[in-house]
Amino acid sequence: QKEVEQNSGPLSVPEGAIASLNCTYSDRGSQSFFWYRQYSGKSPELIMFIYSNGDKEDGRFTAQLNKASQYVSLLIRDSQPSDSATYLCAASSASKIIFGSGTRLSIRP
Amino acid sequence: DGGITQSPKYLFRKEGQNVTLSCEQNLNHDAMYWYRQDPGQGLRLIYYSQIVNDFQKGDIAEGYSVSREKKESFPLTVTSAQKNPTAFYLCASSITGAAYEQYFGPGTRLTVT
Numbered sequence: 001q002k003e004v005e006q007n008s009g010p011l012s013v014p015e016g017a018i019a020s021l022n023c024t025y026s027d028r029g030s031q032s033f034f035w036y037r038q039y040s041g042k043s044p045e046l047i048m049f050i051y052s053n054g055d056k057e058d059g060r061f062t063a064q065l066n067k068a069s070q071y072v073s074l075l076i077r078d079s080q081p082s083d084s085a086t087y088l089c090a091a092s093s094a095s096k097i098i099f100g101s102g103t104r105l106s107i108r109p
Numbered sequence: 110d111g112g113i114t115q116s117p118k119y120l121f122r123k124e125g126q127n128v129t130l131s132c133e134q135n136l137n138h139d140a141m142y143w144y145r146q147d148p149g150q151g152l153r154l155i156y157y158s159q160i161v162n163d164f165q166k167g168d169i170a171e172g173y174s175v176s177r178e179k180k181e182s183f184p185l186t187v188t189s190a191q192k193n194p195t196a197f198y199l200c201a202s203s204i205t206g207a208a209y210e211q212y213f214g215p216g217t218r219l220t221v222t
Contacts, residue, residue, distance in 0.1 A: 008149075032208045043199055043213040044152075088151065097207040099144075101151035 004091050006100035014108055019076040021103050023089030026070065030091040033065055035074045038086045038102065048074060079107045112136065113214035115200050120219045122194075130185045130217045132200030138212075139205040141183035145169060146197045146216075155198075158183055159205060187219065194221045 003026045013019040021035075032051050036044035048063040050056045050072070056063045062075040072091070076083055086102040113134040122128045134141065140159045144152040154167030158177040172191025177183050183202075187194045197218050201211040 032210075034210055036213075043216045046210050046212060049210050092207040094206060094208055097154075097211065099152040101149075 004089055004098050004100035006087075006089050006103045008101060009104040010106050011103055012106045012108055013079050015079060015081060017079055019079045019083065019105055019107070021074040021076075021087050021089075021105065023072045023074075023091075023100055024070055025072065025089075025091040025098070027091065027093060027098070028067075028070065029093045030070075031094065032092045033063070033072045034090040034092070034097075035061075035063060035072075036088040036090065036099075037083075038088060040086075044088055076105075081107050081109060083107050113200060113202055113212060115198075115214035115217050117217060118215065120217055122219070122221050124221055125189045126221075127186055127188050128194075128219065128221075130187065130198055130200075130219070132183045132185065132214055133181055134183075134200075134202045134214075135181060136202055136212065137180075138202035139180070140203045140207075140209075141177070142201040142203075142211060143167075143173070143175065143183070143185045144199045144201065146199060152199065155185065187221075194219060 005024045035048040038044045050063040050065045060077045064073045084107045086104045088102045089100040116131045142157040143155040153169050156175040158164035174186045199216045200214040203209040203211045
């Protein structure tokens with residue numbers, strides 16, 4: 001069974017600090033990787049995607065991919081209370097996308 | 110305004126009744142998906158369609174049915190054969206295929222009593 005694993009949390013981070021969210025995947029055929037943010041009771045919202053090894057930055061968000069280690073991470077700089085949500089990691093091959101169960105992030109004032 | 114709409118937002122049904130959830134997109138996406146999310150859990154794929162008049166079962170298709178008669182529409186029917194239908198149902202679409210990012214509708218919360 002191909003899987004995407006995330007620590008369920010909650011991960012508590014002080015406001016203004018860097019939040020680091022991690023994800024591992026088992027399918028070496030995975031080509032594309034996504035991070036979604038989901039507020040309680042709402043649908044997931046795409047915040048980052050990455051296809052190549054290395055870092056990809058977008059505003060306060062940085063996605064990191066290491067295909068050799070089968071590891072994806074999301075860094076959130078200058079964390080804000082509005083960043084408090086569940087973050088879903090997803091990995092896809094040509095035929096299928098698999099979502100992790102999510103990490104709950106809490107930003108404390 | 111491009112996007113994905115799902116209706117209704119909340120749906121209540123009695124056990125033994127079939128119910129159809131609506132999903133419409135105007136993003137001109139070829140691929141559409143239905144997921145189920147239970148409290149504290151990730152997304153589980155029910156059905157997906159990569160082209161009109163064609164669809165495939167996902168991981169938990171039993172008790173569900175779909176149709177794809179139009180590119181814009183991908184309705185999901187929850188049948189009475191689904192043993193535990195109470196859940197949050199999410200529809201998504203992508204340009205084509207699983208390798209591309211998916212965009213989600215607002216979801217339908219179904220409660221069956």
